[in-house]
Amino acid sequence: MARMRIATVEYRRCEPCALDYTGPHCPRCRHPTSVLTPRLTRSLLIVVDPACPDFVREERWRCRSCEALYVPPAIAPIVARAARCTCGATLFDRAALADIFAGATTPLAQAQRVVAAIKRRKRCRTCGAALAPPCWCPICAATQLATSSILPLRSTWVYVPTGNAATELTDRIADQTPDPRDPTPDDDAIATDPTADMASDSPAPARED
Numbered sequence: 514m515a516r517m518r519i520a521t522v523e524y525r526r527c528e529p530c531a532l533d534y535t536g537p538h539c540p541r542c543r544h545p546t547s548v549l550t551p552r553l554t555r556s557l558l559i560v561v562d563p564a565c566p567d568f569v570r571e572e573r574w575r576c577r578s579c580e581a582l583y584v585p586p587a588i589a590p591i592v593a594r595a596a597r598c599t600c601g602a603t604l605f606d607r608a609a610l611a612d613i614f615a616g617a618t619t620p621l622a623q624a625q626r627v628v629a630a631i632k633r634r635k636r637c638r639t640c641g642a643a644l645a646p647p648c649w650c651p652i653c654a655a656t657q658l659a660t661s662s663i664l665p666l667r668s669t670w671v672y673v674p675t676g677n678a679a680t681e682l683t684d685r686i687a688d689q690t691p692d693p694r695d696p697t698p699d700d701d702a703i704a705t706d707p708t709a710d711m712a713s714d715s716p717a718p719a720r721e722d
């Protein structure tokens with residue numbers, strides 16, 4: 514059954530014209546959405562209807578270096594890279610990788626395990642090269658000013674509009690009258706999500722999103 518709720522909705526901000534929108538390109542200047550198009554969030558009243566979803570809930574990570582929100586990277590290629598040094602030596606064999614991922618059920622937990630394993634190994638035993646955790650954030654990776662090998666403490670969950678229509682955000686927030694009976698926003702700061710992973714080897718305090 515459909516119901517109204519206040520949710521953290523993700524939208525994009527067009528870099529050439531600063532329009533806030535959702536969809537594959539900016540509806541005003543048609544600049545295409547890319548991995549570098551900033552992802553922003555705001556609380557919006559949305560209709561949640563499992564039978565006909567207008568929004569899907571998706572996982573994001575927030576970069577602790579540049580603060581950008583990004584889609585968590587696929588872990589498999591990162592592991593493939595981490596398993597082999599640039600000199601060609603195998604760093605982690607099949608058994609070691611199975612050990613690294615034992616019990617890690619979320620992408621964030623898996624990424625934390627990869628980082629911990631690389632930190633423990635420190636150097637390639639064949640060529641002696643120092644091993645560094647991968648850069649997780651695509652924005653940091655693209656700008657090359659900084660890399661972000663630091664993982665977020667927890668995942669951020671956002672609602673993303675389904676469909677492929679380029680829509681100006683103001684069209685979606687027209688007539689936003691919050692329902693006082695459903696005042697609970699999605700609050701990632703309340704880590705009740707079972708997929709939120711508080712475990713971290715960093716002592717930094719949790720960020721509020």
Ligand SMILES: [Zn+2]
Nearest residue numbers: 527530539542
């Ligand atoms: Zn634009």
Ligand SMILES: [Zn+2]
Nearest residue numbers: 576579650653
């Ligand atoms: Zn970053």
Ligand SMILES: [Zn+2]
Nearest residue numbers: 598600637640
């Ligand atoms: Zn090596």
